[in-house]
Amino acid sequence: LFLAMLALLATTASGHSEDWGTLRQSSRLLVDQASTTDLRQLSLPALDAHWAITELGRCPPFSRACASFLDWQQEESLLRQKFIKGRTAEVWKHYEKRAWGFDELQPKSGKGIDNWGSLGVTLVDTMDTLWLMGLRDEFDRALEWVRTELNYDVDTNLNAFEASIRSLGGLLAAYSLSGEAVLLDKAEDLGNRLLRAHSPGARLPCSDVNLQTGKAEAQAGFVALSEVYTPVEYKVLSEYTGDCGAAEAVESVLDNVNKTMDLTRFGLAPILLDFFTALPYPTRGNKVALGARGDSFYEYLLKEWLWQDRTDDFVRQVYDAFLSTLEESLVTRSRGPLGNWTAILEVTYPHPSVIPKMDHLVCFLPGVLALDFLSSEAYPESYERTGASSKMRDSLQLAEELAATCMEMYDRMETGLAPEITRLNTEGFEDDSGSMHNLLRPETVESLFILWRATHDWKYREQGWRIMMAFEKFSRVQYGYSGIRDVSAVPVVHDDAMPSFFTAETMKYLYLLFSDDSLLPLTDWVFTTEAHPVRVVRGGSRCGRAGRPDNSSEATQAPRTAMQPVCECSADTKGPMARKPRQCASWHECWKGGEVLQAMFQ
Numbered sequence: 001l002f003l004a005m006l007a008l009l010a011t012t013a014s015g016h017s018e019d020w021g022t023l024r025q026s027s028r029l030l031v032d033q034a035s036t037t038d039l040r041q042l043s044l045p046a047l048d049a050h051w052a053i054t055e056l057g058r059c060p061p062f063s064r065a066c067a068s069f070l071d072w073q074q075e076e077s078l079l080r081q082k083f084i085k086g087r088t089a090e091v092w093k094h095y096e097k098r099a100w101g102f103d104e105l106q107p108k109s110g111k112g113i114d115n116w117g118s119l120g121v122t123l124v125d126t127m128d129t130l131w132l133m134g135l136r137d138e139f140d141r142a143l144e145w146v147r148t149e150l151n152y153d154v155d156t157n158l159n160a161f162e163a164s165i166r167s168l169g170g171l172l173a174a175y176s177l178s179g180e181a182v183l184l185d186k187a188e189d190l191g192n193r194l195l196r197a198h199s200p201g202a203r204l205p206c207s208d209v210n211l212q213t214g215k216a217e218a219q220a221g222f223v224a225l226s227e228v229y230t231p232v233e234y235k236v237l238s239e240y241t242g243d244c245g246a247a248e249a250v251e252s253v254l255d256n257v258n259k260t261m262d263l264t265r266f267g268l269a270p271i272l273l274d275f276f277t278a279l280p281y282p283t284r285g286n287k288v289a290l291g292a293r294g295d296s297f298y299e300y301l302l303k304e305w306l307w308q309d310r311t312d313d314f315v316r317q318v319y320d321a322f323l324s325t326l327e328e329s330l331v332t333r334s335r336g337p338l339g340n341w342t343a344i345l346e347v348t349y350p351h352p353s354v355i356p357k358m359d360h361l362v363c364f365l366p367g368v369l370a371l372d373f374l375s376s377e378a379y380p381e382s383y384e385r386t387g388a389s390s391k392m393r394d395s396l397q398l399a400e401e402l403a404a405t406c407m408e409m410y411d412r413m414e415t416g417l418a419p420e421i422t423r424l425n426t427e428g429f430e431d432d433s434g435s436m437h438n439l440l441r442p443e444t445v446e447s448l449f450i451l452w453r454a455t456h457d458w459k460y461r462e463q464g465w466r467i468m469m470a471f472e473k474f475s476r477v478q479y480g481y482s483g484i485r486d487v488s489a490v491p492v493v494h495d496d497a498m499p500s501f502f503t504a505e506t507m508k509y510l511y512l513l514f515s516d517d518s519l520l521p522l523t524d525w526v527f528t529t530e531a532h533p534v535r536v537v538r539g540g541s542r543c544g545r546a547g548r549p550d551n552s553s554e555a556t557q558a559p560r561t562a563m564q565p566v567c568e569c570s571a572d573t574k575g576p577m578a579r580k581p582r583q584c585a586s587w588h589e590c591w592k593g594g595e596v597l598q599a600m601f602q
Contacts, residue, residue, distance in 0.1 A: 081514035107480030125504035127174040161227035173532030203278040222281035224293035244543035267322030291359025311540030342401035363406035367447035369399035416470035442505035505531035
């Protein structure tokens with residue numbers, strides 16, 4: 001206040017006729033011009049800049065942008081982007097010095113750790129980030145390591161999904177951006193090894209595979225819905241190598257899940273599946289969810305369609321079914337004294353009951369919905385052909401509502417960082433005492449980036465910057481950024497872990513959030529679930545369904561088989577695992593009939 005009064009006296013003495021009454025009036029005008037929510041989305045520097053330019057007619061402090069608030073926003077975006085690039089370069093310097101070639105750097109102790117097969121996962125996962133940020137010397141040193149040190153002929157068991165999205169996707173994206181042939185050679189070698197997770201006779205790939213022996217297994221007895229389907233990575237591999245085997249393998253996954261789950265009608269499936277039959281795995285832990293073990297399956301329905309230049313009508317049909325069932329069955333809107341919030345619920349399977357929680361992982365969904373809207377604006381004829389054009393405004397509205405919910409997960413915490421899981425109640429949100437940790441996840445900033453590109457609403461850049469500043473204040477440690485064990489408690493306790501996705505995804509999306517739209521335009525590039533950009537194939541892929549003359553799917557052409565799930569429509573049970581099953585047209589017939597769901601949806 002003292003400094004403000006000095007500034008006021010100085011401006012008055014210099015000939016500006018501002019007095020206290022005028023300043024109060026300006027403040028009221030600013031409040032009148034924006035709702036409370038809008039003001040909340042602006043940082044203090046943004047409010048100062050808006051006031052200085054629009055009300056006082058002056059340059060904001062430490063700024064050369066005097067003409068308009070838009071000029072200040074552009075200047076500020078460049079400064080923030082430069083800051084994020086600098087922090088990424090700093091993290092990479094520590095990785096090079098202390099953990100070069102290790103899977104991850106422990107940012108507090110400064111030690112390297114191999115927790116993904118000793119295959120330099122952070123290095124491979126981050127190469128495209130280095131390229132995009134213009135850190136070419138760092139990229140070249142990483143490229144030399146890939147050329148001389150990276151070897152996938154090792155006797156180690158890997159999770160096929162994580163290896164596909166982090167390492168295979170990283171190599172393919174780095175090749176897409178740089179054109180360095182060695183990256184494609186390494187990707188082809190790794191991809192062929194990972195494809196051995198598709199065991200003969202099994203309808204779905206196993207969760208784990210040995211890179212050297214090719215032995216595949218599902219150690220838990222089941223596979224996760226999200227982990228069996230990584231179409232973009234393998235279709236890109238086929239497109240780049242000319243070998244359609246990879247594309248056909250991943251297409252068979254969607255075909256087989258469609259056979260048992262009737263995806264073209266319902267669009268949803270439980271998260272745990274029997275890898276041999278593609279039927280729901282019989283366990284009390286099974287459920288329909290868009291968070292852990294379900295998320296990227298639905299994300300890839302849209303992204304696969306977009307990457308193939310919107311030519312695969314079967315995939316679009318499944319995605320449209322997902323959108324319809326999502327709104328009808330999993331979206332909940334709270335209108336309570338603490339605000340109006342939209343969230344995504346989970347539902348147990350096969351006995352339907354609502355689980356009132358939302359994983360941070362679900363925050364990928366606003367970005368997917370916004371990406372669909374953005375694409376519909378660029379290519380209206382494709383959406384009119386598939387009948388999806390009428391739904392796009394609703395998709396954008398739902399995206400904005402869900403993004404607000406995701407930001408509330410951050411804003412309600414003492415640290416300004418979201419926990420892994422947030423519980424829902426009739427009045428809004430509550431803590432999940434066992435899931436208050438933060439892993440530096442990217443899903444919310446990914447959605448903010450896409451929403452910015454789709455709407456150019458400044459609040460999304462402000463929200464992303466708040467997250468970056470929260471990372472800076474509470475997650476930054478000596479050699480990087482660390483996860484936090486409890487985001488509701490200050491001072492924080494760090495877990496000394498910096499997952500590869502922090503530099504591969506989180507920092508990349510924050511950088512892109514403040515970039516010009518011409519950097520990787522979303523009509524020309526598709527980001528994998530690990531944020532690896534690959535260029536859209538104009539005219540469609542030469543492999544798989546999009547390369548067939550009739551654009552067809554085996555699943556839609558073949559008659560329905562006897563392999564239908566057995567689901568419990570009867571409540572006649574004696575104990576939690578006792579069952580009196582009957583054959584239904586699909587498991588959704590039972591799921592839709594649940595009394596809890598009926599009450600919830602009404």
